[in-house]
Amino acid sequence: MTERSTESRRPTIKQVARLAGVSHQTVSRYLRSRDGLKPTTLARIDAAVSELNYRPNLVARSMRTRRTGRLAVLLPTMVFNPARMLHGATEAAHEAGFTVEAISVIGDTEARTERMLELAGTGQVEGILALAPLSPRGEDQLPHGETIIVAADFDDQMRGIGELADASPLVEIIERLAELGHRRFFHVAGNLQFASARARKTAYLETVERLGLESAGVVDGDWSGKSGYDAVRSLADEEMPTAVVAANDVVASGAIRALVDRGLDVPGDVSVTGWDNNEVCLYLPPSLTSVEINLEGMGRNAMLSLVKAVTGRDLEPAPRPLQHVIWRESTGPARPR
Template identity: 55%
Template sequence: MSDHAGRRPTIVQVARLAHVSHQTVSRYLRHNGGLKPETVRRVEAAIEELGYRPNLVARSMRTRRTGRLAVLLPAPALLLPTRLLSAAAVVAHDAGFLIEVVSIEGGPRERAGRALELMTSGQVEGVLSLSSLPGLTDQPATPSRAAFAVVGEYDDELHGIGELADASVVAEIVEHLADLGHRHFLHVAGPDAWPSARARRQVYAEVIERLGLVSHGVVDGDWSAECGYAAVRALPGTSPVTAVVAANDPMATGAVRAALDRGWGVPERLSVVGWDDLELGRFATPSLSSVVVDREEQGRVAMERLIALVRGEPEPERTRLPLNRLVLRESTGPAPVLG
């Protein structure tokens, strides 16, 4: 049995197993860099074998660092961006930080004041806000204030804005379907209170007009599968509509179900495209053509930027794919020839 069994492994044990000094292990844990790749490999292998985790309390007493980061949400937060938060948490934990999610009530200025209080409280080393706050922009840590970074892709009700509301892929959807011979379309829209829904509705109308296609209506939806189902069930039996562009996957799934209930094959009679690329749609029959929204990448990039600000390091360079990307699957195909 190893000499560390039953006890919390120490940095000295990690150093001994990796055949390096404890100062080298400490340097690795501080992410100071400059270590040889072989040294990094041995240290990481020793940490993994021992199950070593830094003692954040002791580190805080020595360095005045807390090892904690905060993610700010406007309150009440009824729809949490769980995929973004999960990806951000993984990045934080891998870097040796704990994170806590803080929901702050009030208007933007009140939340900005509360954010400043948190940044100067000494309780956290960095603050990541999902919505923009007046007077606060990305800033590195100082001896008296925590670092701050903002995602800026959500409004005060956590509705997607900015790149999350970019609807340019709707044009790509309609153009692709038009290339397949589709000329008659229906759009099942999201609630008008959502910037993303308004943008998708607007781009849909613009591209239909630009390409000389025919829209047989825009159905006001509520993001539910029932809404998509009702929209397709309401089409006349002789409707020339052969393509449905839905503003999210649940409404698209409802549209597919309604088509099948009417005896309309998908995509043989009706092509359907959704948005969000939910897992259920990928495994449905037929699998759903949709728009991937890479919220995980958004969370990773934001947290990496915050950690760089905390440490006074340059933001890591990475090649970012577009946040929204069309993925074609079984629910779309060539336009049928209707009698």
């Protein structure tokens, strides 16, 4: 009791207190805010802290305060580069005094949902932002309503902010292509577990209908280049569209390859559009007409709604719009018949 073997262990608040000649509670006050301490006391604690190189044990603090100050972000698997969204989200969380940890779950939607429930149930984080699709059963099984979950890309059953699924640029794409004389379109969709893929598909169908255009159909894909390639290969010559609207740039690259393999020129015979503004597609000829996404802004706004739900605080949202079409070489006027 008298002499602990203290050397190997990190210093505690009591050791700081003893060294500074004050009570542990005074040191605790010092840690939270330095107001309300006499300057001499403050100086003594300052000295003790730096002499011991003391840092508070956040686990112990969390235990007592029942707050972890941590938010989790659930990332999808291998689908798109989440780094930029993560940055926007992290920045917003920092402003609200939170730490962010990103959790990448191996496996499918069910596995991800399971892991999310585990995280929520063991009190490790105060909130979870899911950028990946979750299973609808998640909502019910939430243990005690303490961990708040916001899903950014799942708007059917759970709260979703919908911004990720804003497909309005696709409407602009089709309208503009129609102005350029295109009459027959084709859409290769992404993985329909994603709200964004569903929204783009819906926007495609509605816009084609509204403008009285023809459609060679919609193929449900999985965001892969192969899905774009296969979809275009599956078309018969006589049903070939003059414009292919792909769910993203990777799908578009597969579609372009299939068109080239069939001896068609892009954009001479067929125009192609993507989504994401992939850096490679900006350079490789033909440079791809795509949708630039402010991923940091998306991440920020998604995190904003989580922070709002957890703390009630409102932060400044990212400036709009978050997406806009960039027209490049892969699109052009429809070839007259």
